[in-house]
Amino acid sequence: xxxxxEERPTAxxxxxxxxxQQERRFQRYRIRTGMFAWMMHRxxxxxxxxxxxxxxxxxxxxxxxxxxxxxxxxxxxxxYKVGEFALLVAVAYHAMNGLRIVLIDFLGWSPKQKKLFWTxxxxxxxxxxxxxxxxxYALGEWxxxxxxxxxxxx
Amino acid sequence: MAxxxxxxxxxxxxxxxxxxxxxxxxxHFWVQHYDHQAASVTHEVVTEKGEMPDYPEEAEEGVxxxxxxxxxxxxxxxxxxxxxxxxxxxxxxxxxxxFLVVALHHGFYGLNNVMTDYIRNPMGRLVARALSWTVALGxxxxxxxxxxxxGW
Ligand code: HEM
Ligand code: HEM
Numbered sequence: 444x445x446x447x448x449e450e451r452p453t454a455x456x457x458x459x460x461x462x463x464q465q466e467r468r469f470q471r472y473r474i475r476t477g478m479f480a481w482m483m484h485r486x487x488x489x490x491x492x493x494x495x496x497x498x499x500x501x502x503x504x505x506x507x508x509x510x511x512x513x514x515x516x517x518x519x520x521x522x523y524k525v526g527e528f529a530l531l532v533a534v535a536y537h538a539m540n541g542l543r544i545v546l547i548d549f550l551g552w553s554p555k556q557k558k559l560f561w562t563x564x565x566x567x568x569x570x571x572x573x574x575x576x577x578x579x580y581a582l583g584e585w586x587x588x589x590x591x592x593x594x595x596x597x
Numbered sequence: 598m599a600x601x602x603x604x605x606x607x608x609x610x611x612x613x614x615x616x617x618x619x620x621x622x623x624x625h626f627w628v629q630h631y632d633h634q635a636a637s638v639t640h641e642v643v644t645e646k647g648e649m650p651d652y653p654e655e656a657e658e659g660v661x662x663x664x665x666x667x668x669x670x671x672x673x674x675x676x677x678x679x680x681x682x683x684x685x686x687x688x689x690x691x692x693x694x695x696f697l698v699v700a701l702h703h704g705f706y707g708l709n710n711v712m713t714d715y716i717r718n719p720m721g722r723l724v725a726r727a728l729s730w731t732v733a734l735g736x737x738x739x740x741x742x743x744x745x746x747x748g749w
Contacts (some may be wrong), residue, residue, distance in 0.1 A: 491704060505746075580644050
């Protein structure tokens with residue numbers, strides 16, 4: 444489920460206009476970040492199921508060399524490289540947000556939730572950049588000509 | 598009572614399968630995209646029909662060492678370094694089968710959660726559940742078949 448990432452607002456005895464507004468701001472923040480994180484988790488989860496169905500279906504090609512070669516060659520076309528990158532983004536997001544949910548559920552990480560949220564966000568960004576570099580590199584080489592992209596760690 | 602117990606168990610299982618999937622996916626991704634010898638997908642774009650991607654030196658050497666010096670590093674042969682090897686095949690097929698089972702369970706259990714949220718009608722839920730698990734079972738059989746017979 445969607446888990447709040449806010450820190451609990453401090454209890455106030457008398458609510459001045461300013462603190463009431465403060466609380467409303469917290470509430471808006473919670474709905475935006477928490478709801479959005481949950482919706483994206485759902486969306487990527489369902490997307491991954493769709494991919495998994497196509498993937499297993501396609502892998503019946505493993506029984507025939509010609510068909511398998513054609514399948515993997517197709518994975519190297521520009522549009523599939525874009526798809527490969529999108530797939531990684533979906534997997535990385537779903538995995539790290541899922542890990543966040545599991546950690547909170549099992550370890551009860553509540554006071555550190557916000558920190559956990561942003562730490563895992565940074566980890567996700569690193570996974571996407573490092574893991575996605577082969578796809579981006581391939582697309583760049585194709586679009587801007589051989590040698591136009593830095594090889595980096597490839 | 599019984600129903601709520603299985604729900605709690607499934608909720609727990611879903612978290613466990615999710616956690617396992619992190620390890621499966623990291624390994625899968627490494628082997629398919631990063632490892633110079635074993636990756637089936639290279640960082641190259643292929644646009645011509647019938648053209649095959651080029652594989653790095655390590656992959657060509659690996660294929661020749663296993664399949665003979667005349668063997669070519671095509672996508673199929675590159676994957677067969679693992680799936681047709683007398684030793685590694687058992688490990689990799691085992692890995693793939695576990696991955697398959699865990700991914701299907703996690704994915705289709707999750708899908709059922711989503712469907713239960715949007716389908717209000719009990720009959721509709723039952724149909725959706727039966728249908729989705731039938732698809733999952735079909736995919737399990739299909740996936741088992743392809744990965745077990747690969748390289749025979
Ligand atoms: C990579 C590691 C993964 C982790 C750590 C993970 C974790 C999770 C967790 C904890 C949930 C439960 C969310 C909740 O109860 O609110 C979930 C839901 C879900 N996951 Fe995953 N998951 C992973 C990979 C996958 C994959 C590969 C698929 C697709 C095959 C998938 C499909 C789904 C679906 C459809 C849901 C249901 C979404 C919902 O109820 O809103 N997940 N995941
Ligand atoms: C573009 C990225 C991907 C590529 C190129 C790819 C490629 C492959 C290949 C070539 C195999 C055959 C077995 C082997 O080589 O050991 C395989 C198996 C498998 N892949 Fe992927 N994969 C990708 C992404 C994914 C993702 C995101 C998932 C999870 C949702 C996944 C789930 C599986 C499963 C479960 C198997 C085993 C299938 C079976 O046992 O029949 N793959 N993949």
